[in-house]
Amino acid sequence: MKKVGIVMGSDSDLPIVQKAVDTLKSLDIPYEVHIYSAHRTPVETRDFAVNARANGFGAIIAAAGMAAHLAGAIAANTTLPVIGIPCKGPVLDGIDALLSTVQMPSGIPVATVAINGAVNAALLCAQILGVSEPSIAEKLDAKRAADAAKVLEKDRELAQNL
Numbered sequence: 141m142k143k144v145g146i147v148m149g150s151d152s153d154l155p156i157v158q159k160a161v162d163t164l165k166s167l168d169i170p171y172e173v174h175i176y177s178a179h180r181t182p183v184e185t186r187d188f189a190v191n192a193r194a195n196g197f198g199a200i201i202a203a204a205g206m207a208a209h210l211a212g213a214i215a216a217n218t219t220l221p222v223i224g225i226p227c228k229g230p231v232l233d234g235i236d237a238l239l240s241t242v243q244m245p246s247g248i249p250v251a252t253v254a255i256n257g258a259v260n261a262a263l264l265c266a267q268i269l270g271v272s273e274p275s276i277a278e279k280l281d282a283k284r285a286a287d288a289a290k291v292l293e294k295d296r297e298l299a300q301n302l
């Protein structure tokens with residue numbers, strides 16, 4: 141099975157990234173986590189992206205805040221699918237990272253999730269790998285069904301309590 145590469149721009153992004161890790165773990169999808177910065181470690185960021193396919197990755201999550209160029213810098217150096225997580229920073233409520241991640245020039249796509257949307261980033265990777273791995277697609281179907289059942293249970297409780 142292909143791995144998911146998870147790259148964050150700083151260890152300060154870890155509380156957000158942890159949710160992607162937990163989601164991949166719950167689906168038994170192998171992953172590798174790194175701290176590489178488009179600005180502070182541009183060489184390592186590029187090397188990771190250039191070698192990602194040969195190193196067994198099938199999709200990459202890139203999480204960064206502020207001037208969040210990490211996902212774009214990785215996408216520029218691989219044709220693996222790259223999912224960008226714009227992380228909420230100390231100012232501008234993450235709008236800075238959202239725009240920096242999502243506004244890619246034509247030709248170099250980054251699939252951008254919501255600000256701090258780490259769970260969906262992991263689920264998108266699972267869906268991508270699930271195209272060729274039926275076991276992942278089955279787990280995603282089961283998760284959807286379980287999530288729906290939780291909502292319907294809350295609906296029943298609400299009807300009883302109000």
Ligand code: RP5
Pocket residue numbers: 148149150151152153177203204205206207227229
């Ligand atoms: C970005 O700058 C990182 O992704 C992080 O979200 C933000 C701040 O980094 P630190 O100063 O906390 O290392 O590159």
